[in-house]
Amino acid sequence: MKRFKGIISLVFIVLLMCTAPVLAAPTVNLDGRQLSFEVPPTIENGGTLVPLRAIFEAMGATVTWDQTTYCATAAKGDTTVVLNIGSTVPTVNGHIKQLDVPAKIVNGRTLAPLRFVGEAFGGTVHWDPNTQLISMLSAPGSEPAAQTKVHFIDVGQADCIYIQMPDNNDVLIDGGNVEDGPAVVRYLKSQGVDDIELIIATHPHEDHIGGLPAVMDAFKVEKIIDSGRIHTTSFYRTYLAKVKAEGAIYEENNKQTVNWGNIVLKIFTGDKTWQEINNESVICQLDTGEIEFLFMGDAEILAESLLPVAIRSDVLKVGHHGSDTSTGVGFLSRVAPKTAIISVGNDNVYGHPSPQTLSTIQAVGATIYRTDLNGNIIISTDGKTYAVSTAKNLPVPIAQLVTPEPMPPAQSRGLYMGSSKSDKFHYPNCSSGQTISLANRIWFASEAEAIAMGYVPCKVCKP
Ligand SMILES: [Zn+2]
Ligand SMILES: [Zn+2]
Incomplete structure (x- = not known):
């Protein structure tokens, strides 16, 4: 009997050891009222998924479900939300919202990311991980956060980007070709631009500086930053004469940080001369809080390799119009x-x-927008999330942009591999390199790129 008891307690101990602690599902309050669900919220990969229909209906929205397309449509007032299961790009009134994880079906109910569900109809969300309490307000008492809008103006085979910040702070990066000048001026006027705080002329090719003289004629410009690279063309001479005549602060040595309130524009380049004019491009990153934009001008792979390692950005203005001389795999992974x-x-x-x-861009999972297919592209952000709207072809599925290709095998993504957690670089087949977790792997197109990034050769594979 004693022995039998011993076995029972042993079984009990083993059972205890096998039972992992179970976190209670988060509680959801809407306007101070606790909601109950048939399928509870769940936490996955650090993100919280909540029942879409129950919360939307509690907010007063009407939800319809299309079983054939796996698509949920919710409407309240003049706002319509469309979300497909498995997709990370739902729309709110046709404007695409980017989700970190897609919505999924659990026990016949749609679960979608918390912040999207809470904010889709203009509400706010507060999540307290300690108490597992989600508080939603369907009618926020305060004004929505000030928006920054980045306009990628369709100027054909050229660049023109207008950054519209709160408090009438306006930045223009490039101005398209000469013939685009009047249209760029009209566009800026239609957006209520009175003067321009900063013009960045990335490099002296016509498709970047050509339209700027017309802009300088139409608006008072406070400050102009360019690459300092001179060029022999008449476009450049016209541009430079206008810059001198404008009387703005003019800086060629452009490595600096410019602030407007909480919004920061970091300019990385300016201390190196290159043979290739495209590599002289002024590269800058707009930091609006949690959302960053990286503007590459026409910079090519060599210039990419000299950027800081910590260059993660939500939105990338792809270098050199999508040419294969830019957007190296190592750079893109960073x-x-x-x-x-x-x-x-x-x-x-x-x-x-x-x-x-x-x-290459598809392989990192980014959604591609193109001015030739989408016209003007506007990205609005409050510094926490962002939404993309386009003038035409609204949601262009990525598969229509390019023939889908399978993700290349790891070995072909770059000649050399390193870890974001160490300073060694390896041949991809190095036994030591193989121990680097997939998430930490970064790629270099060349030995020079790896060394320029501060990496040293591995002693095992001696690349
Ligand atoms: Zn160009
Ligand atoms: Zn160029």
């Missing part, structure tokens, strides 16, 4: 964009964007 914008002309003679570059 930026890890969710959205990639290509400013490119319809049927251009250069064959931009290159199919190779498109598939």
Whole structure:
């Protein structure tokens, strides 16, 4: 009997050891009222998924479900939300919202990311991980946060980006070709631009500076930053004469940080001379809080390799109109964009964007927008989330942009591999390199790129 008891207590101890602690499902309050669900909220990969229909209906929205397309549509007032199961790009009134994880079906109920559900109809969400309490307000008492809008203006085979910040702070990066000047001026006037705080002329090619003289004629400009690279063309001479006549602060040595309230524009380049004019491009990153934009001008792979390692950005203005001379695999893995914008002309003679570059961008999971297919592209952000709207072809599925190619095997993504957690670089087949977890792997196109990034050769594979 004693022995039998011993076995029972042993079984009991084993059972105890096997039972992992179970976290209670989060509680959801809407406007102070606790909601109950048939399928509880769940936490997955650090993100919280909540029942979409129950919460939307509690907010007063009408929800319809299309079983054939696995698509939920919710409407309240003049707001319509459309969300497909498995997709990370639901729309709110046709504007695409980017989700970190897709919505999924659990026991016949749609679960979608918390913040999206809470904010889709203009509400706010507060999540307290300690008490597992989610508090939602369907009618926020305060004004919505000030928006920054980044306009990728369709200027054909050229670049023109207008950054519209709160408090009438306006930045223009490039101005398209000479013939685009009047249209750029009209566009800026239609957006209520009175004066321009900063113009960045990335580099002296016509498709970047050509339209700027017309802009300088139409608006008072406070400050102009360019690459300092001079060029022999008449476009450049006209541009430079206008810059001198404008009387703005003019800086060629452009490595600096400019602040407007909480919004920061970091300019990385300016202390190196290159043979290739495109590599002289002024590269800058707009930091609006949790959302970053990286503007590459026409910078190519060599210039990419000199950027800081910590260059992660939600939105990438792809370098050099999507040419395969830019957007190296190592660089792209460090930026890890969710959205990639290509400013490119319809049927251009250069064959931009290159199919190779498109598939490289697809391989990191970014959604691609192109001015040739989408027209003007506007990204609005409150510094926490962002929404993309386009003038035409609204949601262009990525599969239509480029023939889908399977993700290339790891070995072909770059010649050399390193870890974001160490300073060694390896041949991809190095036994020591193989121990680097997939998430930490970064790629270099060349030994020079790895060394420029501060990496040293591995002693095992001696690359
Ligand atoms: Zn260009
Ligand atoms: Zn160029």
